[in-house]
Amino acid sequence: MYRFLFSTVLSRLDPENAHHLVISGLRLGERIGVTTALARWCRPAESLEIKALGLVWPSPFGLAAGFDKDATTVLPLASLGFGHIEIGTVTAAAQPGNPKPRLFRLVKDRALINRMGFNNDGAEALRPRLQDIRDRITRLKSAGRHAPVVGVNIGKTKLTPLEEATEDYLSSARVLAPVADYLVVNVSSPNTPGLRQLQDIEALRPLLLAVRQEADQAAEQHVPLLVKIAPDLNDDDVDAVAALVTDLGLDGVIATNTTISREGLSTDQETVRAMGAGGLSGPVLAQRSIEVLQRLRDRLPRTTAIISVGGVRSGDDVAERLAHGATLVQGYTAFVYEGPFWVRRINRRLASLLRSG
Ligand SMILES: Cc1cc2nc3c(=O)[nH]c(=O)nc-3n(C[C@H](O)[C@H](O)[C@H](O)COP(=O)(O)O)c2cc1C
Numbered sequence: 001m002y003r004f005l006f007s008t009v010l011s012r013l014d015p016e017n018a019h020h021l022v023i024s025g026l027r028l029g030e031r032i033g034v035t036t037a038l039a040r041w042c043r044p045a046e047s048l049e050i051k052a053l054g055l056v057w058p059s060p061f062g063l064a065a066g067f068d069k070d071a072t073t074v075l076p077l078a079s080l081g082f083g084h085i086e087i088g089t090v091t092a093a094a095q096p097g098n099p100k101p102r103l104f105r106l107v108k109d110r111a112l113i114n115r116m117g118f119n120n121d122g123a124e125a126l127r128p129r130l131q132d133i134r135d136r137i138t139r140l141k142s143a144g145r146h147a148p149v150v151g152v153n154i155g156k157t158k159l160t161p162l163e164e165a166t167e168d169y170l171s172s173a174r175v176l177a178p179v180a181d182y183l184v185v186n187v188s189s190p191n192t193p194g195l196r197q198l199q200d201i202e203a204l205r206p207l208l209l210a211v212r213q214e215a216d217q218a219a220e221q222h223v224p225l226l227v228k229i230a231p232d233l234n235d236d237d238v239d240a241v242a243a244l245v246t247d248l249g250l251d252g253v254i255a256t257n258t259t260i261s262r263e264g265l266s267t268d269q270e271t272v273r274a275m276g277a278g279g280l281s282g283p284v285l286a287q288r289s290i291e292v293l294q295r296l297r298d299r300l301p302r303t304t305a306i307i308s309v310g311g312v313r314s315g316d317d318v319a320e321r322l323a324h325g326a327t328l329v330q331g332y333t334a335f336v337y338e339g340p341f342w343v344r345r346i347n348r349r350l351a352s353l354l355r356s357g
Contacts, residue, residue, distance in 0.1 A: 002338070002339025002340065002341065003339070005339070006337070006339065011105065011107065014100075014101065014103075015101075015103040015104060015105050015112070015336075016100060016101070016102070016103045019067075019103070019336075022340075023068075023072065023073050026073050026076035026077065026340075027072065027073055027076060029076055030073075030075065030076045030079075035075070035076045035079040036079070038079045038080065039078070039079035039145065039146060041344070042079060042080050042081035042341070042343065042344040042347075043058075043081065043146045044058050044059035044081050044083060044146065044347040044351070045347065045348075045351035047351055047354050047355070048060065048083070048347060048350055048351055048354070050327075050328075052305055052327045052328060053182055053224040053251055053252065053305050053327075054222075054224065055149050055181055055182070055224070056149075057083045057084055057149050057328065058083045058146050058147070058148065058149075059081065059082070059083030059347050059350070060083060060318065060322060060326075060327075060328050060329055060350070061082065061083055061318050061328075061329050061330070061331070061343065061346050061347065061350070062082050062083050062084030062085060062086065062148070062149070062151075062307075062328060062329070062330050063077055063082045063084070063085045063086065063330065063331070063332065063335070064086060064309045064330035064331060064332040065086040065087070065088050065089055065151075065153040065184065065186065065228070065332075066088075066089065066114075066116070066332060067332055067335070068085060068087050069087065069088060069089065069090070069116075069118075069119065069120045070087070070090075070120055070121045070125075070126065070129070071087040071126055071129045071130055071133065071150075072129070074087065074133050074148070074150060075133065075136060075137075075140075075148075077148075078146070078147065078148035080340050080341070080343045080344065081343040081344045081346075081347050082148055082343050083148060083149065083328075084148050084149035084150065084151060084181075084328070084330075085148050085149075085150055085151070086150075086151040086152075086153050086184065086330065087126070087130070087150065087151070087152055087153065088120065088152055088153030088154060088155070088184070088186070089118050089120065089153045089154065089155035089186050089189065090120050090121075090122070090123050090126050090152060090153065090154050090155070090172055090176060091118050091120055091122060091123070091154070091155050091156060091157040091158075091168070091172065092122065092123050092157050092160070092168045092169075092171040092172045092175075093122050093157045093159070093160075094120065094121050094122030094125060095117075095118060095119065095120065095122070095157060095158055095159070096119055097116050097117040097118060097119025097120075098115050098116065098117035098119075098191065102114060102115045102116050102117065102278070103115075103116065104275040104278070105336075106265060106267040106271075106272065106275075106280075106282070107267075108265075108266045108267045109265050109266050109267050109282060109283065109284055110282050110283055110313075110333070110334070110337045111265065111267075111280060111281060111282030111283065111284055111333060112280070112281050112282060112333050112336065113272075113275045113276075113278040113279065113280050113281075114191070114258070114278050114279055114281070115190075115191045115276070115277055115278035115279070116191060117158065117191045117192060118155050118157075118158065118189065118191070118192055123154075123171065123172040123175040123176050124175060126152075126175075126176060127175050127176060127178075127179055130150065130152070130176065130179035130180070131179050133150060134150070134179055137150070149181045149182070150180065150181050151180060151181055151182045151183070151184060152176045152177075152179070152180035152182075152183055152184070153183075153184040153186050153228065154169055154172040154173060154176065154183065154184065154185060154186060154211075155169075155186040155187075155189060155192065155195065156168050156169065156192060156195055156198075158192055158193075162194045162197065162198075165198060165203075165207065166206065166207050166210050166211075169185060169207060169210075169211050170210055170211060170214045173211045173214045173215040173218065174214055174215075174218045175218075177214070177215035177216070177218045177219040177223045178218055178219045178220075180215075180219075180223055181223075181224075182223065182224040182225070182226060182251070183211070183215050183223050183224070183225050183226070184225075184226045184227070184228050184254055185207065185208060185211055185225065185226070185227045185228070186228045186257070187199045187204065187207070187227065187228070187229070188228050188229050188230035188256070188257035189257055189258070189279065190230070190232075190257075190258060190259075190260045190277075190278065190279045191277075191278060191279060196230055196232075199229060199230065199233060199237065199241070201240050201241070201244050204227070204241070204244060205244055205248070208225070208227060208244075208248055208250060209248065211225065212225050212248075212250070224251040224252065224305075225250060225251050225252075226250070226251055226252040226253060226254050226305065226307065227241070227245065227250065227252075227253055227254070228253075228254035228255075228256075228257055229241055229253060229254070229255050229256060229257065229292070230256060230257050230258075230259070231255075231256035231257065231258075231259045231261075231285060231288040231289055231292060231310060232259055232260055232261065233292075235295060238292055238295050238296065239295065239299060241253065241296075242295070242296050242299035242300050243299070245300060245304060246299070246300060246301060246304070250304070251304070251305055252304055252305030252306060252307065252327065253296055253300070253304070253305075253306055253307070254306075254307040254309060254330075255289065255292045255293055255296060255306060255307070255308060255309070255310070256285070256288065256289050256292055256309065256310045257279065257310075258278075258279025258280055258281045258285070259279065259280050259281075259284075259285055259288065260277075260279065260280070261280065262280065263284075264284045265280075265284060281310070281311075281332060281333040282311060282333040282334070283311045283313060283334075284311065285310040285311040286310060286311030286312070286317070287311075288310070289308060289309065289310030289311055290308075290320070290321070290324060293306060293308045293321060293324050293325065293326055294324055294325070297324060297325030297326075305327040305328065306325065306326050306327055306328075307326065307327065307328045307329070307330055308321040308324070308326035308328075308329050308330070309329065309330035309331065309332070311333075312329055312330070312331040312334060313331075313334045313338070314345075314346065314349065315345065315346040315347070315348070315349025315350050315353065316349065316353075317329075318346055318349075318350060319349075319350060319353050331346075
């Protein structure tokens with residue numbers, strides 16, 4: 001059904017408009033009560049529930065950052081079966097992102113290229129929205145219903161100079177930590193000039209220390225803090241991040257963001273070149289994402305969480321990441337190609353793998 005809708009309608013629309021159409025559909029579904037029925041149908045099996053980062057996750061599989069940047073659709077998305085939703089990237093100031101077009105499909109590769117540039121409503125606008133979602137989640141839980149973990153991914157406002165990045169992240173952390181189940185410092189998106197330089201250990205150490213202190217102080221309790229890294233880091237850089245995370249006793253790492261590489265694609269080079277700059281996501285990312293996961297797992301204490309993301313398409317892919325030592329797994333691009341019941345299929349496959357031992 002979704003394949004038909006995708007090939008006849010969605011794939012003919014500009015990818016960003018198709019995205020907004022899906023979001024509007026989900027929100028309409030919420031208003032007319034469809035998502036309540038969906039939540040029942042897509043609820044992950046109880047056997048999938050895990051405990052990590054001091055939280056209970058209904059499934060190890062969640063939605064990666066970038067899909068619901070402004071936390072407008074968290075509960076309708078969760079009704080599809082995601083164990084967690086990572087909202088954002090949110091920046092301290094609202095910003096429009098890069099000029100359109102800025103999202104492209106590579107259908108042959110079931111991949112996407114995006115240079116969205118952190119279009120978002122800004123931290124202050126997000127706070128009441130997230131507070132409302134938390135209140136509704138508390139009510140859902142007390143009614144015995146499935147409720148997601150909600151993470152908040154923060155990044156640097158484009159106009160803030162790199163030297164003032166820490167203050168920018170701190171401002172978002174102060175506003176959003178009190179309404180986040182976990183917080184992610186995103187230093188790995190390729191679409192904000194200079195951002196990825198913050199992955200250098202000399203810049204990253206003080207940034208993570210400062211954000212952790214600010215977040216915990218604002219929330220008046222410890223908020224799990226993770227750092228999200230790029231697949232384009234070389235192995236030595238990945239090792240350096242692992243050493244830093246261990247040294248700081250950080251809660252976890254999210255690996256990986258999109259890549260700036262264009263290798264391994266079946267789409268013809270001219271078409272790819274015409275799409276221009278941006279981060280590439282989808283199956284082409286899987287191999288490097290797994291390599292980074294394995295490197296991190298070999299170097300990080302067992303208690304440090306790793307959220308593996310990049311090229312996940314199926315329940316078997318999720319199981320593979322978990323077998324390689326991921327604590328949790330996320331996906332984004334395959335959701336666009338596979339449709340709303342993709343998550344349900346993943347959860348059912350995971351539950352059946354668990355049953356067969
Ligand atoms: C359109 C689009 C927008 C994204 N926006 C963000 C973002 O704002 N922040 C972020 O940390 N990652 C962002 N990502 C990266 C995803 O969270 C994920 O790390 C990446 O796409 C790899 O996973 P996938 O292959 O399952 O898509 C975005 C990805 C896509 C496709």
